[in-house]
Every structure is written in structure tokens, then in C-alpha cells.
Amino acid sequence: MNRIITTIIFPIFIISCSGNDQPRKKNQIPETMITDSTKQYGYNLNFLKKHVDVIELKYGNSAVAIVPGWQGRVMTSTSDGNRGFSFGWINHKLISSGELMPHINPFGGEERLWLGPEGGQFSIFFRKGDEFIYERWQTPAFLDTEPFGIRAVSDTSVTFLHSAGTVNYSGTVIKLEIERKVTILSDDRIKEETGIDPEGINYVAYRSDNKLTNKGADEWKKETGLLSVWMLGMFIPSPAVTVVIPFRQGDEKDLGVTVNDNYFGKIPEDRLKIAGSNIYFRADGRSRGKIGISPLRAAGIMGSYDFENNILTLLFCKLPEGKTEYVNSAWQIQENPYAGDALNSYNDGPLEDGSQMGPFYELETSSPAAALKPGESITHSQITIHLTGEMDLLNKIAVKYFGVTLDEIEGVFN
Numbered sequence: 001m002n003r004i005i006t007t008i009i010f011p012i013f014i015i016s017c018s019g020n021d022q023p024r025k026k027n028q029i030p031e032t033m034i035t036d037s038t039k040q041y042g043y044n045l046n047f048l049k050k051h052v053d054v055i056e057l058k059y060g061n062s063a064v065a066i067v068p069g070w071q072g073r074v075m076t077s078t079s080d081g082n083r084g085f086s087f088g089w090i091n092h093k094l095i096s097s098g099e100l101m102p103h104i105n106p107f108g109g110e111e112r113l114w115l116g117p118e119g120g121q122f123s124i125f126f127r128k129g130d131e132f133i134y135e136r137w138q139t140p141a142f143l144d145t146e147p148f149g150i151r152a153v154s155d156t157s158v159t160f161l162h163s164a165g166t167v168n169y170s171g172t173v174i175k176l177e178i179e180r181k182v183t184i185l186s187d188d189r190i191k192e193e194t195g196i197d198p199e200g201i202n203y204v205a206y207r208s209d210n211k212l213t214n215k216g217a218d219e220w221k222k223e224t225g226l227l228s229v230w231m232l233g234m235f236i237p238s239p240a241v242t243v244v245i246p247f248r249q250g251d252e253k254d255l256g257v258t259v260n261d262n263y264f265g266k267i268p269e270d271r272l273k274i275a276g277s278n279i280y281f282r283a284d285g286r287s288r289g290k291i292g293i294s295p296l297r298a299a300g301i302m303g304s305y306d307f308e309n310n311i312l313t314l315l316f317c318k319l320p321e322g323k324t325e326y327v328n329s330a331w332q333i334q335e336n337p338y339a340g341d342a343l344n345s346y347n348d349g350p351l352e353d354g355s356q357m358g359p360f361y362e363l364e365t366s367s368p369a370a371a372l373k374p375g376e377s378i379t380h381s382q383i384t385i386h387l388t389g390e391m392d393l394l395n396k397i398a399v400k401y402f403g404v405t406l407d408e409i410e411g412v413f414n
Contacts, residue, residue, distance in 0.1 A: 062202070105145060202387070203388075255296045310388055
């Protein structure tokens with residue numbers, strides 16, 4: 001019998017959904033005035049349908065828009081129907097052009113599936129012997145342009161399946177299968193799986209279960225290269241958005257650095273702050289930078305607050321006990337290729353030549369490195385939730401999970 005290794009990671013971004021369960025009652029919540037049509041869910045849903053096939057999951061006033069052609073990617077979601085805020089960042093210019101880019105096609109989307117590592121001697125984004133520079137970096141087609149097949153679909157969930165092969169930087173041949181299931185959650189499942197009572201709040205919540213299976217004849221070993229499931233969410237940035245990541249306090253000798261901020265050069269103090277048990281990161285889309293939290297420091301939760309649009313996003317990550325080896329995606333040959341981070345956040349910004357992919361910001365989670373025998377699997381699961389509504393109710397949730405008020409979050413960089 002094949003051994004199944006399961007990693008449960010629960011990222012939560014607040015969103016509302018509708019489906020077979022009884023629809024929840026309409027909450028009496030002040031409407032957010034959306035003056036930019038590209039930030040409205042109905043506009044983006046219609047835009048996507050003009051260019052690609054879309055599967056929409058619904059529960060009550062919430063909905064999730066998924067594109068099978070882009071690896072079953074959740075492009076965007078809403079907590080208030082077609083007129084509501086569209087939470088995911090979408091690259092309208094690239095999608096409408098119908099063109100494909102040479103290194104990556106950043107279509108956008110608030111939850112996409114990748115595999116790590118990105119850099120290093122076991123990278124699947126660089127060919128053997130290539131220099132670790134952007135001109136040689138290449139996103140594998142099965143994580144970029146190849147569609148995932150639809151295995152099953154219902155009103156509240158859809159399951160995708162895809163088989164692929166790749167070769168890592170060290171020349172190891174890898175055969176794999178990815179099974180991805182996205183489920184929109186009801187009120188009861190929100191309470192059961194996250195402990196959040198959504199009464200009185202507009203929300204959208206969905207869970208994704210992402211299973212990676214070794215389909216080759218050889219065991220995946222540390223010496224020849226391991227993979228990890230890597231989930232990335234792209235969201236709309238502004239000077240009003242701050243990322244919040246609680247961390248485990250303790251001596252660096254035991255737990256390592258509090259935050260890794262050297263991915264693209266050290267981040268200045270006016271963009272990254274540590275206060276109490278939280279790390280705060282400015283998510284304005286104006287300065288390129290990335291931070292990482294090691295599995296020893298990760299407290300099992302991260303998120304963001306947009307104080308202009310009053311949107312609270314929570315990402316709960318229940319990391320597996322005793323697993324400390326995560327793939328390292330640094331663009332260099334590495335001394336320790338399994339000393340990577342479990343959680344990440346990225347803020348997009350202009351490159352040296354003035355060009356920019358976004359702007360957007362990201363919240364990311366990873367599974368541990370997957371040492372799998374033929375036929376074995378690892379599953380990485382997460383729940384994404386977006387919350388809007390009465391500030392008093394959102395404030396209680398922020399205090400419960402971040403230990404600070406919304407006003408305190410808003411004031412960190414002001």
C-alpha cells in the first residue's frame with residue numbers, strides 16, 4: 001500500500017460563498033464604493049469569460065472564479081456578488097493581448113499552484129549549467145501555460161488532475177502528478193475549520209487541497225533533489241495595505257533570524273518593522289522586496305489589512321509537527337538547499353530598467369520538502385478568506401489572531 005504523507009496548511013482570506021448549502025442571510029453591512037471597475041468582481045468575471053473558460057463556485061453572496069487553463073488557478077473572488085470588491089490581482093493587459101511571454105506569463109490570480117525550488121542546484125526553473133539570472137530563468141510550462149484536466153465538478157467544488165515530467169538543475173529526471181481540489185466553504189465549515197464566526201460579516205472562503213505524487217520509478221532523495229508544493233496568492237496593493245505576520249519569539253541561536261529579508265536586497269526600515277510578536281510589511285506595489293519566515297519561527301497565521309477598503313485577509317497555516325526541511329529557492333548554488341522558508345510575502349515594484357510586472361503583493365505558503373518513494377504523495381491544504389463589513393467585528397478578529405487592533409496595524413507605517 002502506498003504511504004500518504006499529509007501536510008495541512010490553512011491560509012485564510014475572508015470571502016463569502018454560495019452553493020448547495022442554505023444561503024446565508026444578507027448582512028446589513030455598509031457598501032464599499034468601487035470607483036475603479038477593474039476592482040469589481042462582476043467586471044472581472046465578464047472580462048475573464050471573454051478570453052478563457054471559467055468555473056465559478058458560489059455560496060450566498062460570495063463567489064470564486066477559477067480558470068482550468070491556468071492550472072486550476074483561483075483568479076479572483078468576492079464577498080458581495082457581482083457588485084462586490086474583486087480580491088485577486090488580474091493582469092488585464094497581458095490577458096487581453098492574447099500573447100505569451102518568454103519567461104513567465106503573470107496572468108495574476110489570488111491562488112496559484114507552483115512547485116519549489118525556484119533556484120539552487122535542485123531548481124526546476126533553471127537548466128543544468130545555466131547562470132542564475134533572469135534571462136536564463138524559465139517557468140515550467142506545466143506551471144504556466146498548460147491546462148489542468150477537470151476530474152470532477154459540482155456547485156461547490158472542482159477537482160483538477162495533471163501529469164508532467166521535468167528535469168532539475170542537477171539533471172535529475174522527475175515524473176509527477178498533481179491533483180488539485182478547490183472547495184467554497186459554507187458558514188458551518190468556516191466555523192469548523194477556522195474557528196471564525198462569520199455572523200454579521202461579508203466573507204468569502206475557499207479551501208484548496210493540493211496533492212503531489214511521485215509517478216516515477218525512482219525515489220525522490222535529498223541528494224538528487226526534492227520538490228515542495230508552493231502556493232502563491234496575488235492581491236491588489238496600495239499604500240493602505242499592510243501585511244501582518246505573527247512569529248514565534250526566541251533566541252536566534254535556537255530559532256534563527258526572525259525574518260529573512262535578503263531575497264532581492266535588504267528591505268529598509270520604513271517598509272519592514274518588527275513590533276511585539278508581529279512582522280509588518282508594506283504592500284504598496286512600489287518597491288520590490290520579499291520576506292520569508294522559517295518553519296521554526298512561523299506561528300501558523302499571516303494576513304493583511306487594507307484600511308482604505310476595510311478588507312481583512314487572514315492566512316492560517318498549520319505547519320506539520322517535526323518538519324523543518326523546506327526547499328531553498330535562492331538563485332545560487334546553496335550550502336543548505338533545505339533551509340528554506342515556510343511562509344513568504346512579496347511586494348512588487350519597478351525593476352532597474354523601470355519596467356514592472358504588476359503592481360501586486362503576494363502571500364505565499366510552502367509544504368516541507370517531499371521525500372517520496374514511487375507512488376507516495378504529499379498534500380498541502382490551505383483556506384483563503386477575505387472579510388469585509390463592520391469595523392468593530394473585524395477588529396475583534398484582528399485582536400484575536402494578530403494580538404493588535406486594526407488602528408494599530410494602520411498606524412505602523414503612518
